[in-house]
Amino acid sequence: MNKTIWNTKLLSGLALALLLSACKSTPMVEKPAAVVEKSPATQAVAKPADASADTSAVKEISVDGNANNAGNNPLKDPSNILSKRNIYFDFDSDAVKAEFRPMLEAHAKYLVANGTAKVVLQGNTDERGTREYNLSLGQRRSVAVKKALNLLGVQDQQIETVSFGEEKATEACADEACAKTNRRVDIVYGND
């Protein structure tokens, strides 16, 4: 893999993305985090974000990759397994199926190699059940994917688990084939 070419571009993008996502989720009270050694680079970008809770100025920043770089970015290369971002689930289940293991291993490898890279795991459900409860079920799925990534060596601070519940479900699914596509976790990188 030719890392040197895209790493510098990616890193500046990731630094912004990290700042952005750190701002987005700056809590008023944070749970005591597990003690994890941080690389200097992580601390350098994380600090200003911690100091500021104002997100209004930040949201205009675009960290979209230049389309011309897609060929150099494994995350954007359609032939690379890292371009696969959806993990599907059975009804009423948060078990990560074996068929998604190669894909999760690839993402884990990328995240371990790129310590400043961050992902948001977005859980989704079909529309059966109540909205708030489904929000929690979607979260359960994103937590299941997070645990799988943790076991593959990815650090907690690189992952945010969130849920859209049934809010992004295709409305009025007529059959199981449709409903199945709603029961998923999407992996979204900070600079996507």
Next chain:
Amino acid sequence: MLIKDILSLMNMPILKKIISAALISLSFYFASNANAALEIEISGGSAQQVPVAIVPFAQVANANQENISAIISADLRRSGMFRVLETGGVVNRPSDITQIKYSEWAALQAQAMAVGVVEALPGNRLKVTFQLADVLKQTQLTGMQYNIAPNQLRATAHKIADVIYQKLTGETGIFASRIAYINKSSGRYALRIADADGENPVTMVSSKEPIISPAWSPDGSQIAYVSFEKKKPIIFVQSLSGQRTMLANFKGNNSAPAWAPDASKLAIVLTYGANSQVYTINADGSGLKQVTKSSAIDTEPTWSTDGKWIYFSSDRGGKPQIYKVSSVGGEPQRVTFEGAYNVSPRFSPDGKSLAMIRNDGGKFRVALQDLASGQVQILSEGSQDESPSFAPNGRVLLYATRAGGHGSLAAVSADGRVKQKLNESGGDIREPAWGPLQH
């Protein structure tokens, strides 16, 4: 009180011994207001409805006014507790109690009747006078006078309907209250508030990302809600005057806000990097405190009427059931045992029963559990009913329903007999929340 007289006359307690007779079915639409958004359709009703006449109010003031007696009539009819008599054929239309020829109204079988007049006052004000009479005893039950701005006429009509309802049933009226709901149309989400009759809808906030879980503050001045505008659920609090603050934006999800009865704090649900858990947070965003500590899902908190308990749904026992925990934390206790899926608990205002959504053989329906006896009654008939919300007097539950891929609101009386559907043309509506009484 009139109700006692009627009850003794008929020897049949109207409120307590309602017979399930052939359902009186009626439907009507609000055509009086060009801004009308919610269409309301009613079915069912108490078998023993109080016959009441609302005589068209004399309008001494300028034309182009709201038809005050039509608004009062619609409110009373919608409650299912009254049979509002047709007054079109009556020649003598009294506007003051001294003008009433009681024999004419007794012949119509009216047991109570309202008369009134709207007069112009200097300075573009209106004076609305109203009296309620007992037709059988030929006496005045109550009378009110309101000095209002012309744009308060509709609200005044609701207040008069509340007075009539209170006088004739002994219970608090809800016609002057408001509801909040989410409208989704053309890919946009809007949090709206409207009068309890669906009129005067106002958009508080709109977004291209979902908005869910609106919750009224106890005084009705603010609404907390969950917005996905930043690609994750975040809790905002917005005053009806438009001031908006972010209440909770922690790592992970921030959802399911519920105000404590004393408004000092809210129960919320946070996840950080794990499953949903219940927390409390002061209304100013300080003092975050974790209330439930489990590895399971704990969500949809709601406060008991006395503020001592937080009820919530959890799958800690395998399937989702309702539990309660002291609002200052402690060991949760299971509340529901019947059925494999009970979520979305909501306390009745009198604290005696708990509404919830039950998965009843694959159909998600509104159920009501009597807390003393544990007895449960299924109240709704849909297959995807959710978000039950009590009217402030506890007599009616508003909820969201879906049919044919279209979301609408529905309401059912707490005894299950009167049902209403509320539709907004050109939109999908969901997530209703009935606001408190306006004082």
